[in-house]
Amino acid sequence: MKLRTRTTIFAYLFMAPALVMLVLFVFLPIAGSIPLVFYDYSMIGDVEFIGLDNFRRALSDGTFHIAIVNTITFVAVVPVIQLCSIALASLVNQKLKGIVFFRTLFYVPVITSMVAVSIIWSFLFDSHGIINTWLMEWGLTNQPLGFVNSSKTAMICIMFITLWQGLGYYMMLYLAGLQSIPAEIEEAARTDGASALQVFFRIKVPMLKPYIWFCSLNSVISAVAIFDPIFVMTQGGPNNSTMVINYYSYIRAFKDFEFGYSATLGLVQAVITGLLSVVVFVYGKRNGGMTYDNAR
């Protein structure tokens, strides 16, 4: 009994600093932001209980409605990222000279800060930038295309950059998945006369399913939280065409210091994230994903 008490004391002494940090900066903040939605809480003026007023305001807030639509539109990039990274993973899952070099090279965008990535691409997309210059030289267009400066294409550009940066990350995960498929299965299928495409669609894709659902779930969660490229490249513009919920609630909190209203918008964002995750999860579960037993 005495030893047990001693162990318990030691255990909690070891954990104490970490637990204090987590309570202070993780658990309390999350718990504390929930009541915030019922208050008019700004840095200036009194804290006032306003009940559901923040929600009423959100219902009639046009910019917020645009942000919701844009956020959901942006999530459409998820399947594209997954398809491209599976293709890329199969490409680098070959026994070739220098393949490790290529894998590493494709991973470099992942470790680069989104600020740097956004800056590079905003100059590539510029009306005097390299892409427009080439397009005009090759006679594909007479005048420079707007890209990020046009409300029609700005969101597509943000999606493209997200794809460009995320590709390497998911490629690595799918590569791990592909390499966990036993070589004998593929060999057996090939002996039975299956073509490379048949092996891919009938054997590899089904065996990748757990990875596909895992990656899709991650991808959806981070897509709803898209922020950095919007901040650096478009600030939600032009004409609110890239205004997304996460960026809008950031503006409300840290530009206008309307913490209560921002928390309300954040709650809506959390609900959307939760709903989309449940959709992916349930759909994945029904289609044989999400169980990792068959992943090996």
Next chain:
Amino acid sequence: MTTPAETMSVPGVSSPSATRANRRPRRAGRVSMPRRRRPAKVVARRGLSMTLTYIALLAVAIVAAGPFLWMTITAFKSGQNIYDPSIKISQLTVANFVGVWEFLNIPAYLGNTVVITVGSIVIDVVLASLCAYPLACMRFPGRDVIMVLLIAAMIIPAAAGMVINYLTLSTLHLLNTLVGVILPGSLKVFSIVLLRQAYLGVPRDLIEAARIDGASELLIWRKIMMPSIMPAISTVVIFDFIGRWNEFLWPIIVLQDPAKYPLAAALQYLNGSFNYKFGYIAAGTVISIVPVLIIFIIFQKNYINAVAGAVKA
């Protein structure tokens, strides 16, 4: 970027498939069967498909690395014609690097970034490795509850607590300080879980033997456990380094004084305010990327294994 895997899953650092992912693939044709001579047609087709593969790899490489290459070349060009799409450098110059270094006080921004990054890494490694030890190696009441809470905290996005963290720092008078940037995000639940897995892999006999010899828990942790989990700690260090070096949202929220910005935030500042000095922006961006690139190249094996291992929950 916060890698989604950090929030989503328990990594198996040493899971067999993770290491397999990065091991040099077995050579084709040497597996089992004795070598047969292949018909010329098959050889030709293999040659063609290999050529096509390399063309595809090169195409992706151009898309993936091209922008960086262009940025680097531009950084070395003289000021007149930065939008010149040719990648030829007629006159190589380091004027942009010198310019941005002095004009923007890059050493100061680098200093801020290093303080934030190193501070976070130290806090994360020390607190997470302390906290993970009893969770892996001791039995005590409340252990399961704490584990469940930790896993729950991994799933909830950090953004959810941002406003309250801001208000907490304001109460503690830590707004506009580097300590305020470091504190809230430094300890990662992901690191605790990752290190706990690593501790679980240390042979129990080693601990038992030390206990019988009368070593104190602190001594056991310092002399036996810590050295045994070094690979996992190095993974934590790389994750933290890349995450913190690239972070910019939280620093710009906490810091009002741009002189205290880390490099990533300063770049954004540079981009907004000095649009005409494009060569400077290019040079600054290159300077900001190089340290992460070096760390990544040194530790890439650890890092990629950890990312790949993260799927196995």
